[in-house]
Amino acid sequence: MKATYIKEFKEIQPNNPILIEGLPGLGLVGKISMRYLIKQLKAQKFAYLYSPHFPYFVLVNKKGSVRLLRGAFYFVKNTEGANDLILFTGDSQSQTIEGQYEIADSMLAFAKKHNVETIATIGGYRMETQGKPKVIVAGTNQAILKKALAAGGMISPEGSPIVGTAGLILGLARFKKIDALCLLGETRGYLPDPLAARSVVEVLKGMFNFPLDLAGIDEEISKADKMVVRLQKIEATRAEQAEETRKEEDKKTTYIS
């Protein structure tokens, strides 16, 4: 595998689709939010994204079956709002800088191909939160920001940069004439944070009007623990790699006779 690619295995007929993206990151806010939306909206998987920039180990399940790390796209026909939904989540973010750009480019090209005009990305915002986590928003134009503020989001007074896929997609979306919005749930960051995810999902519902029943969200989100345990195992494997291979990294430069 030389480069990131997306493999569609089911055809979709999206109507004015909005793409919502959330990958594992700070507080797993993006991942938990997406898992909740995918389950609640009964989204149908229709494509996989593979990349040589994901960590290069394979996952093994309890039956001994093996697969590469990947991302997946899900489709929701929205019976209530004007926009269908394409939901994207995955096992990991890119491990390299070039991969960050390559994966973001792939996703934007895929969005363009399916006539997506608006993208929402989800992540965590490092903060020592008290009480209900706020949702910090940033966007590519004032109209979409207004909508987000009306739905409960707020603009960060400090203007902190946004690092990673959640921000990069916004920076690049402009060049494809796609509007984009980033929603960051306040989180301490070192533990999975379902409360931050809940705040984000509430703002999304307010903005895009999915048929989403928020009652029972707490129960659903706690069931996300099983998924979180698996993500933590991926994280532990990566950390173990770091310990064992720190020396290997140092050997990548020239040692001359």
Add this chain to the structure above:
Amino acid sequence: MKATYIKEFKEIQPNNPILIEGLPGLGLVGKISMRYLIKQLKAQKFAYLYSPHFPYFVLVNKKGSVRLLRGAFYFVKNTEGANDLILFTGDSQSQTIEGQYEIADSMLAFAKKHNVETIATIGGYRMETQGKPKVIVAGTNQAILKKALAAGGMISPEGSPIVGTAGLILGLARFKKIDALCLLGETRGYLPDPLAARSVVEVLKGMFNFPLDLAGIDEEISKADKMVVRLQKIEATRAEQAEETRKEEDKKTTYIS
């Protein structure tokens, strides 16, 4: 040399060949297993694999002769079972992530070219073993897993990810419609482990029915020490590079005026 390439110097006529792969890694389980199979089955070398992703020093033998690090393919006409064998081993794994994918891709394309339908990869599984090392198996489909379990393998209850070439080949094999199985011999890992290699070879024999006489395997494997010493010298050179060149690695980024 810009990219990994395979140079065939002898033509083979394989019949339903199975490819078995084992590179230096944890406990040298893969390397020791392959050396044993190559010797016992009187396998004939027929191709080399070169890559700019192997460590970039050259080996010097006692006669002062020099060669690059490389992998080698061997062929065995199997008079007893249905499948001929292509055996692959080498001096080292890839030193870079891109190289891991590039080398795995090269090997899979080579396998496809020779009509290989099944690949077995060998590695080590980090465990504080007592007594006879077990063989943990993972695979790309249930049929091949069943066969492995019947031959003495077992599925890991923890579902640990598999890192490196042994796992990556399985993750990528699916896309080429090749079945693949990974056999990991339990090993402490920091010493060469012929016992773990023996366990793996026993399972392979049970699965694929080579004309392999396991009597004398212990003696053969202890003779592997000489090969192991040479691999440890390669390892020591790489470690020395690390010590000397850690600073070099730090110089790879920009220092601005």
Add this chain to the structure above:
Amino acid sequence: MKATYIKEFKEIQPNNPILIEGLPGLGLVGKISMRYLIKQLKAQKFAYLYSPHFPYFVLVNKKGSVRLLRGAFYFVKNTEGANDLILFTGDSQSQTIEGQYEIADSMLAFAKKHNVETIATIGGYRMETQGKPKVIVAGTNQAILKKALAAGGMISPEGSPIVGTAGLILGLARFKKIDALCLLGETRGYLPDPLAARSVVEVLKGMFNFPLDLAGIDEEISKADKMVVRLQKIEATRAEQAEETRKEEDKKTTYIS
């Protein structure tokens, strides 16, 4: 975004243009000098430079609007001297070696396209300065060096190498038959240094005869503090990345089973 590219959005008609370049670096001498020139000469922005080699986070302003890091080109029609000016500055230098060459190549091709025959680059020279900072100069030919010395520059007795974009542009300019000069303001380096920037601007004025009123330069340069605070925020984000992700860097090499 696969590679560095320059996007021109306004057409210019330059007459014998000189290109002056200053990016954030030691003491922010280059950045502060350029900001002063752009403001004083009422330079008009006409192109952006984007690169996947800039740090890959996006900036968020007080209104929640998002953009990628970038460089920008400004044009000044020079009513007094023989040469129009093209001024270039940006948010950051390249974060990779390949990016250093790629961005320098892009800028030189852009200069060639607009018939630039002379380039001046600005940076900092690490020195424990006393009193008015001197300006160390280096160049691609003796004629331009003479002009710089006549305007107050001096040649470094130690012959220290010049690292980063400011020096690389000179090294590569020769191959495009463009004359180039590097002006390094002496600076301690760890704080933004408007005094070093002032010394550089004085030498530039002496050489190229812009309609630049140096009275009030001190006041203007202190107003640069606001811009500097934002650059320090970029720097802090990058440093935070370093702390958080040092382990990630170590995971980029192979960890084998």
Add this chain to the structure above:
Amino acid sequence: MKATYIKEFKEIQPNNPILIEGLPGLGLVGKISMRYLIKQLKAQKFAYLYSPHFPYFVLVNKKGSVRLLRGAFYFVKNTEGANDLILFTGDSQSQTIEGQYEIADSMLAFAKKHNVETIATIGGYRMETQGKPKVIVAGTNQAILKKALAAGGMISPEGSPIVGTAGLILGLARFKKIDALCLLGETRGYLPDPLAARSVVEVLKGMFNFPLDLAGIDEEISKADKMVVRLQKIEATRAEQAEETRKEEDKKTTYIS
């Protein structure tokens, strides 16, 4: 500059040329040997090698003039022996693994183009030497090794791998059907070692019969100090980069929101 390239500015008519290569490395043995040969044989410069894999700072001389780091090829018409000489040395080795292969490939292609059939590479061999340094030799075939042994070289009993350009050229030369020999002068390594260089030059003279007067070699080699000081300045700049930019290196991986 996207890739390594060689720029010839004078045409040569070589007769059965031998290429001798020596870059800065352990004990500067390769560099000092080449400088001596170039001076003594009155070799004429005829080509430069540039690479984006050399350290990316520019050198500034006492007159303020600037240049990129580079390698240079020199030609010697040999009036006494059967072979003309092409001599190669430079400011630095490659700073990246890919660059090591790219530069070695460039040099071998250049050698092939000029009908070179034999290459000798020079480096240092880490040893706590007593008295006159020995010369360890390795080669691509027994004939050339015999010649080297007859001229005073010796084969290393330990069979240590050879790291860097000096070894890589041998590993790759085979594929271009060029014979190659590596001469490593025993050296402690951390100081420039003219005695090790002298031992190597003596073996080369014995093998290839240049018109080289070894009387006065000691005086010539001590004059090499000035060149060595400049190389040590390059080394110090690189080391300073390491100290300042170690954090930068860590920022090259993803930090996610």
